[in-house]
Amino acid sequence: xxxxxxxxxxxxxxxxxxxxxxxxxxxxxxxxxxxxxxxxxxxxxxxxxxxxxxxxxxxxxxxxxxxxxxxxxxxxxxxxxxxxxxxxxxxxxxxxxxxxxxxxxxxxxxxxxxxxxxxxxxxxxxxxxxxxxxxxxxxxxxxxxxxxxxxxxxxxxxxxxxxxxxxxxxxxxxxxxxxxxxxxxxxxxxxxxxxxxxxxxxxxxxxxxxxxxxxxxxxxxxxxxxxxxxxxxxxxxxxxxxxxxxxxxxxxxxxxxxxxxxxxxxxxxxxxxxxxxxxxxxxxxxxxxxxxxxxxxxxxxxxxxxxxxxxxxxxxxxxxxxxxxxxxxxxxxxxxxxxxxxxxxxxxxxxxxxxxxxxxxxxx
Numbered sequence: 001x002x003x004x005x006x007x008x009x010x011x012x013x014x015x016x017x018x019x020x021x022x023x024x025x026x027x028x029x030x031x032x033x034x035x036x037x038x039x040x041x042x043x044x045x046x047x048x049x050x051x052x053x054x055x056x057x058x059x060x061x062x063x064x065x066x067x068x069x070x071x072x073x074x075x076x077x078x079x080x081x082x083x084x085x086x087x088x089x090x091x092x093x094x095x096x097x098x099x100x101x102x103x104x105x106x107x108x109x110x111x112x113x114x115x116x117x118x119x120x121x122x123x124x125x126x127x128x129x130x131x132x133x134x135x136x137x138x139x140x141x142x143x144x145x146x147x148x149x150x151x152x153x154x155x156x157x158x159x160x161x162x163x164x165x166x167x168x169x170x171x172x173x174x175x176x177x178x179x180x181x182x183x184x185x186x187x188x189x190x191x192x193x194x195x196x197x198x199x200x201x202x203x204x205x206x207x208x209x210x211x212x213x214x215x216x217x218x219x220x221x222x223x224x225x226x227x228x229x230x231x232x233x234x235x236x237x238x239x240x241x242x243x244x245x246x247x248x249x250x251x252x253x254x255x256x257x258x259x260x261x262x263x264x265x266x267x268x269x270x271x272x273x274x275x276x277x278x279x280x281x282x283x284x285x286x287x288x289x290x291x292x293x294x295x296x297x298x299x300x301x302x303x304x305x306x307x308x309x310x311x312x313x314x315x316x317x318x319x320x321x322x323x324x325x326x327x328x329x330x331x332x333x334x335x336x337x338x339x340x341x342x343x344x345x346x347x348x349x350x351x352x353x354x355x356x357x358x359x360x361x362x363x364x
Contacts, residue, residue, distance in 0.1 A: 001050070001051035001054055001132065002051070002132070002134070002284050003015065003050035003051065003054075003130040003131065003132050003140070004034065004130060004131050004133055005037045005038075005043075005128060005129070005130045006033070006034055006103075006129040006130060006131065006139060007031060007033055007034075007097070007100055007104075007124060007128070007129045007204075008031065008032050008037050008042065008046075008127070008128045008129075009028065009030075009031040009104055009107035009108070009126070009127045009128075010028075010029045010030050010031070010032075010042065010105065010124065010125075010126055011026050011027065011029065011107075011108075011111045011124070011125045011126075011127070012026070012027050012029060012030050012122075012123075012124055012125075012148055013025075013026045013027075013111070013120065013121075013123055013124075013125055013316065014026075014027070014120060014122045015120060015122040015183060017182060023167065024109050024120065026112065026113075026115055028104070028107075028111075031100055031103065031104040032100075033100050042126070046126065046128070046144065048129055049142075049144060049174060049176070050128075050142060053142060053176045053178050053194075053196065054132070054140075054178060054182055056069055056194070056196060057069070058070055058071045058194055058318060059071075060183040060214050061214050061215065061217050062216045062217065062219075063216070063286065064216060064217075064218070065216045065219060066199045066200065067197060067198045067199055067282050068145065068196055068218070069195070069196045070168075070191060070194070070195050070205075070213050071181060071192055071193075071194055071213065071214065071254060072192065072193050072194070072195060072205075072208060072211035072212065072213050073191055073192050073211065073212055073213075073214075074087060074191055074192075074193055074210065074211055075089045075211065075212050076176050077212050082190065082191065084254065085210050086209075086210055087209070087210045087211055088210075089177050090106065090110055090113070091141050091193075093108065093109075093125065094106045094107060094141050095129060095138070095139050095140075095141050095179075095290050097129070098109040103129065104135075107127035110127055110143070111125055111127070112296075113207065114203075114207045116207070116209040117139055117204075117206040118206050119201075119203075120203055121147045122147070123145060123146045123147040123253040124145070124146045125143070125144070125145050125146075126143070126144040126145075127141075127142075128140075128142040128143075128144070129141055129142075130142060135186050136188060138180075138188065140179065140180065140182075141178070141179045142176065142177065142178055143176065143177040144174055144175070145175040145176070145203070146173075146174050146175075147173065147175075160217055163354070165305050169249060169341065173198065174196075175195075175196060175198070175201075175203065175204065176194075176195070176196045177193060177195050177196075177204060177208075178193060178194045179191050179194075180192065180193065181194045182194075192212065195206075195208070196288060206230065206270075217282070217285065217286075221278065221285065222255055222256075224278055225255065225274070225276075226251070226252070226255055227348050228274045229248075229251045229255075230248065232266070232270070233247050233248055233251070243245070243310045262309075264317065268304065271303070271304075273305075275300055275301075275303055275304070278300060279299075279300055279301045282300065283299075283301060285300040285301070286298075286299065286300070287299060287300045287302070287303065287307075289318060291316060291318060296318060296320070298320075305343070306308050306320065306322060307319070307320055307321075308320075308321075312349055312353055313353040313356075313357065315353065316341050317349070
């Protein structure tokens with residue numbers, strides 16, 4: 001995937017203090033056109049990053065709340081167009097700049113705006129307008145940010161450019177913005193952009209204040225389950241406002257706890273009804289369960305079909321069923337087992353629970 005550079009502006013950001021909260025300043029080193037870029041050291045450093053950034057996959061609804069690559073959409077008030085969004089306007093000016101000086105001025109504006117983001121780190125920043133001429137007449141805008149450790153090298157002389165910077169930066173952990181978003185080869189969505197950053201960092205999200213991102217699957221699940229809970233509470237405590245408020249408060253605390261235990265509130269039929277609605281919308285929803293030191297990972301669709309939960313005395317039992325049973329890693333004696341019948345297993349578990357109960361009441 002070959003991109004041809006129109007213009008590129010190279011900046012260095014310096015930050016005092018390791019936490020990124022000290023004094024911050026940026027310095028413009030050089031802006032180049034296509035000819036100067038082609039013979040510069042930057043072309044060797046960046047050429048491969050354009051295709052890599054364009055091909056990088058991003059899910060509209062990621063499976064985790066914090067993912068490195070996200071699709072953002074410009075926010076506009078109802079009835080207004082894209083040009084009412086400040087972030088879009090800045091990108092549009094860079095894409096449509098008619099001269100190298102105009103591009104440099106808009107790139108400087110972008111970097112100055114980025115400097116207001118929280119906890120940024122020092123490093124090199126590249127603002128690039130490039131074309132994928134094989135499929136598009138319109139240009140793309142790329143913003144690349146490479147962090148560097150000031151202990152390794154200091155940038156003090158603009159004449160040395162990359163030969164001083166390359167000691168402190170590399171493309172391995174490069175952050176990037178690509179606009180417009182290219183959902184598929186040949187498609188360009190002017191309402192969307194793609195960002196890539198460390199999953200724990202929010203530099204670009206803080207910088208792009210007028211861009212929103214779709215909710216992750218866990219967030220959507222939480223919202224939907226809480227919706228089911230609210231309906232249930234409204235029905236059960238219809239005439240008791242105080243009990244209704246207390247139950248919802250408890251459920252909110254449960255939903256946002258890091259470690260959630262089985263609540264034992266709903267009958268299996270209610271659970272099946274709620275899960276079927278969610279599975280119908282997204283069949284591949286994950287479900288993870290921990291039983292002591294053991295973990296089970298399945299699909300939500302497996303509940304009630306191939307995964308069953310029961311109680312035996314005060315203990316929980318999770319029953320899994322499938323046509324085949326496979327083992328990973330080292331061989332163990334368990335792999336030689338001739339399985340007993342389910343009836344025999346249940347009887348044995350009952351005897352175990354009864355024996356433990358008798359031992360618990362024996363006098364010392």
